[in-house]
Amino acid sequence: MRFVIRGTVQGVGFRPTVYRVAKAMGLRGTVRNDGASVIIDTDGDESFLDRLRAELPALAIIESAECIDYQLPDSVKGFSIIQSGNSGHGVGIPTDTAICDKCLKEMRGTGRRSGYPFTTCTECGARFTLMESNPYDRERTSMKEYPMCPECGSEYADPADRRFHHQTVCCPVCGPSYRLIDSKGNPIPGDPIRTFAKMVDEGRFGIAKSWGGMHICASIDHVQELREWYGREQKPFAIMVRDVETVLRYSDPTESELKEMTSPHRPIVLVRKKDTVPGSVSPGLDTVGMFLPYTGMQYLLFDYLKHDAAVMTSANVPGEPMILDDGDIMELNADMYLLHNQRIVNRADDSVMKLFGDRRYFLRKSRGHIPSYIEIGMKGEAVAVGPQENLTASVAKDGRIHSTQHIGNGESVGVVDYLETATDSLMDMLGSRPLVVAMDLHPGYSNRRYAKALSERFGAELMEVQHHWAHCASLMAESGIERMAALALDGTGHGTDGNAWGGEAMIADYNDFRRLAHLEYIPLIGGEKALHDIRRLKFAVDSVNGSDTPYVTEREADVFSKMSKNSALTSSFGRFLDTLAYSLGVCSLRTYDGEPAMKMEPLLARGRKVEGFETELKNGQVLTSHLFRDIGRYDRYDAAYSAVDCVLERLIESAADAASKEGIKQIGLTGGVSYSIPISTMFASHVKKMGFTPVFHDRVPNGDGGVSVGQAAIALRKIQ
Ligand SMILES: [Zn+2]
Ligand SMILES: [Zn+2]
Numbered sequence: 118m119r120f121v122i123r124g125t126v127q128g129v130g131f132r133p134t135v136y137r138v139a140k141a142m143g144l145r146g147t148v149r150n151d152g153a154s155v156i157i158d159t160d161g162d163e164s165f166l167d168r169l170r171a172e173l174p175a176l177a178i179i180e181s182a183e184c185i186d187y188q189l190p191d192s193v194k195g196f197s198i199i200q201s202g203n204s205g206h207g208v209g210i211p212t213d214t215a216i217c218d219k220c221l222k223e224m225r226g227t228g229r230r231s232g233y234p235f236t237t238c239t240e241c242g243a244r245f246t247l248m249e250s251n252p253y254d255r256e257r258t259s260m261k262e263y264p265m266c267p268e269c270g271s272e273y274a275d276p277a278d279r280r281f282h283h284q285t286v287c288c289p290v291c292g293p294s295y296r297l298i299d300s301k302g303n304p305i306p307g308d309p310i311r312t313f314a315k316m317v318d319e320g321r322f323g324i325a326k327s328w329g330g331m332h333i334c335a336s337i338d339h340v341q342e343l344r345e346w347y348g349r350e351q352k353p354f355a356i357m358v359r360d361v362e363t364v365l366r367y368s369d370p371t372e373s374e375l376k377e378m379t380s381p382h383r384p385i386v387l388v389r390k391k392d393t394v395p396g397s398v399s400p401g402l403d404t405v406g407m408f409l410p411y412t413g414m415q416y417l418l419f420d421y422l423k424h425d426a427a428v429m430t431s432a433n434v435p436g437e438p439m440i441l442d443d444g445d446i447m448e449l450n451a452d453m454y455l456l457h458n459q460r461i462v463n464r465a466d467d468s469v470m471k472l473f474g475d476r477r478y479f480l481r482k483s484r485g486h487i488p489s490y491i492e493i494g495m496k497g498e499a500v501a502v503g504p505q506e507n508l509t510a511s512v513a514k515d516g517r518i519h520s521t522q523h524i525g526n527g528e529s530v531g532v533v534d535y536l537e538t539a540t541d542s543l544m545d546m547l548g549s550r551p552l553v554v555a556m557d558l559h560p561g562y563s564n565r566r567y568a569k570a571l572s573e574r575f576g577a578e579l580m581e582v583q584h585h586w587a588h589c590a591s592l593m594a595e596s597g598i599e600r601m602a603a604l605a606l607d608g609t610g611h612g613t614d615g616n617a618w619g620g621e622a623m624i625a626d627y628n629d630f631r632r633l634a635h636l637e638y639i640p641l642i643g644g645e646k647a648l649h650d651i652r653r654l655k656f657a658v659d660s661v662n663g664s665d666t667p668y669v670t671e672r673e674a675d676v677f678s679k680m681s682k683n684s685a686l687t688s689s690f691g692r693f694l695d696t697l698a699y700s701l702g703v704c705s706l707r708t709y710d711g712e713p714a715m716k717m718e719p720l721l722a723r724g725r726k727v728e729g730f731e732t733e734l735k736n737g738q739v740l741t742s743h744l745f746r747d748i749g750r751y752d753r754y755d756a757a758y759s760a761v762d763c764v765l766e767r768l769i770e771s772a773a774d775a776a777s778k779e780g781i782k783q784i785g786l787t788g789g790v791s792y793s794i795p796i797s798t799m800f801a802s803h804v805k806k807m808g809f810t811p812v813f814h815d816r817v818p819n820g821d822g823g824v825s826v827g828q829a830a831i832a833l834r835k836i837q
Contacts, residue, residue: 119187120157120166124180128211128253130239131155131177132198133281138169139196140276146189149199150252159196160189175240176214176381198282210245210488210546211253213328213465214381215411217241219279224413225420229268234310234413235292235459239283241381243412245488246329246463247285251546255284259460266291293459295414300450310414313455314421321452322346324432327412329465329484329522330439331432331446336424340397343428349435352709353399355385355406355467357429359419367393367426368407374472382485383411384468398428401704401716406469411485414455431466436529439464463542464535465522473797479818480792481507483523488543490519491595491816491826495627497836500544500577501555501828502568504584504610504821506710508532510540511825512549518594518829519547523822526710527563537567551577552836555828558583559611580835582828584610585621586630588787590827593625595817598783600626602633602776603812604768604800606690607788607820608648608711617641619689619788620739620764622771624779627834634734634771636693636764637741638686642677647684647692649707654696657681658742690764690790693741697760700745701753714790717757721795724758727751732763739767761796766803773807785812789820 122131127150135148135157146159159165166182173179216224217240224236237243247258255261265273269288272280280286287293297309305312313323313334320339325332335343337356344350358364361379368388370378378386390398390405399405408429410416419425431439432449440446441461446454465484470477482489499513508524521539525532543549556568558581572579582590585605593601605621612618613632620636639661642653652668656677659666666674691714698704698713703720707713729751732740744760751759772784784804791797797813804811817823 118159118162118165119185120159121183121185122155122157122179122181125176125178125211126155128244128284129176129214130174130283133239133276134172134174134177135169136196136198136276136281138165138172142168144196145193146196147193147199148196150254158187158189158193210248210251212245212382212487212489213243213411213485214241215383215409215485216413216416217381220413221416224416229290230288232308232417233289233292234295234417234457235287236413237283237285238279239281240279242285243328244285246461246465246484247459249462253284258285259462260285260287262460263287263292293457295455295457298454298456300447300452300454302447305453309455310417311421313453314418316453317427318423323453323455324446324449324451325414325418325429325455326443326457327414329461329463330441332429333432333449333451335428336422337395337398337426337428338424340395340428344397350708351400351712353402353406354428354430355408355469356394356398356426357408357410357415359422359425360409363425364388364407364409367391368405371472373475377470377472377477378407378409382468383409384470384485387469387471387480401719403719403722404471408467414457429467434530436526437531438525438535439466463522463539471792471794473794473813476813476815478792478814479816479822480820481523482509482520482818482822487522488519488546489816490517492516493518493594493830493833494597495830495833495837497833498549498551499553499555499829499832499836500540500549500551500571501582501825501832502536502540502564502571503825503828504557504587505559505562505564506608507818507821508536508564509818509822509825510536510543511829512540512543512547512551513829513833514547514549518826519543520817520826533563533567536564540567551575553578553580553832555580555582555832557581557587557611557824557828558613578835580832582831583613583630584824585618585623585788586625587824587827587831589623589625589630589785590627590830591817591823592785592787592812592814592827593627594826594830595815596783596785596812598785598812600624600779600781601783601785601812602772602781603785603787604765604772605788606786606790606796608691609687609689612688615685617685617687617689619687619691620693620768621688622768624772624775624781627831631775632737633775634737634739634768635688636690636768637738638688639692639696639742640681640684641687641692642681642684644685651695651699651707651713652705653677654692655699655745658696658745661742662746664746688738690788693764694761694790696745697757700748701757711789711792714793718793718795720754720757721761721793724752724754724756726762727755727759730756730759730763732767734767734771739764758795762799765796765799769800769803769807773804773809776809782810783812784809787814787819787823791819
């Protein structure tokens, strides 16, 4: 019999388990990685498969098992794991997984791996971030630079050992190591991790290299100083905490939030914070991003630290990709650097999620959750390069859409290069030869050149996909719905009429979309400038209303009025929230992506519906500017809630009308605005009241990080 197994079966201790089961059953045969699958040839029957399923290692998932008639040659003696074939490229790209309990115990024990931060086994450790190509074997990872010592070699070869065929097996004798240096590059004496911990306790700022990148590390008592040093005014920091007990000391997580936080993927989870969290960690927000240690080094660090929580934020120049190079990182001028010599092949930031009930909203899908894919019922090959902000790319092949790690914002230095490297590498691992390359409709996006180059390289058709259509398609793709009415609410995306869309009710499938309704067009005074100086948005609506504008000088009023006549128009829901945030005194500037919208969440969560906020649909536009006329007269929580609620309700009505005409039962919510829990809640309530089923994201990011998935799905349909 030949078994062809697909699923998460590489780099997770699958082949060693196959070996053990076969041995225990007295079978002859072989097992090998074949890129796309694991192939088992044996003289056993299907009872072998049953037993294998029963004894599967914790992280392995069998998605399909094909049984093919096959006569095992008599020449095969016993059972063995054989060298990986290179015939196929495939899906078995393993993700990085937090150090397991057994390895943790070993690292904290007295044996030969005592205090060794690179202790891992078949069930844990860095994988994708070390991997050069498929299939996953030591010679195609950065561990090839570290030949195994005899002791590690015998663990690797021993079927009874939990490191049997562990591709990255190593120890203090043969593996990589940490070192600690100061800002000049001079070695700091003492145990590197212990000394680093001591310096962090004393209030110094350090860089700690981990899997897939580096973190800036500071104790939780020194966040304000860190903000001044790093030049980061308001944007929230994620904190890493010692253990679950500490999580509960600083926050009030739900059961599902705690489950995600403790999962082997170890994402940063946004949870409701307690007063114990210093205000400077996430100013103006109800939540704090929290995560638990996942590498051996991080566990050791917390073993030594007196503090139970530390800021751990990606070490980069703001907006640019995380720094990987030991030389480049010195430019940050930190007090000390905890570096190691295990080369990082693939960069991966920490994943960030928040939960809406049992739905996972990925703000960033990266380390521990990538590479990942969703199943789609369309064959063919396509590549999609994403939009501009929160970039990811996606590669469609064999009925699956695979996405890259989080890349960054396309306008920043180095980001498009990083997009190219990450996409090329994913395409290479999958053996991709696209027939269509998809990109955003926006003529100014920096990744278009790369899309064009790809289409030339493969002789593939180049297609443009409208931004919000792609958002809808991304939600359809992950929920397996072919045609959907949906609201796509976000910052801005280029519309087919040349305006900046972003508050859209649509009905869509992979062939086409129809715009049903959108928020009132408001001039973006000065274009990009209005995204940061949100006074300009308020000025625009006040001009429509003929209201006073005491917050601008006479000269500014003059200039703004003139500019507004030639400014691009926007229907963005994000800009509507920005205008509300300014009007209600929540913030007067946008210092980071999504700031006003995020700071509106605490208001929306506390407000209730009051009289005086009504709106209507006029010529396809849901009117918004009149809502600001008397907004100062109301309680700010109630004003926030009521203004958002009435606008949402009108958009949902348009979607519901179109849906019921076509007999569609679901109405989806997508786009960056949908990360807001109060807005998701209002949406769910209206949709249900109107007799429809709300659909939310769970695996594909709601925001622009998910756009490439939608683009890829639309590109695939083009091939059919
Ligand atoms: Zn382990
Ligand atoms: Zn060794």
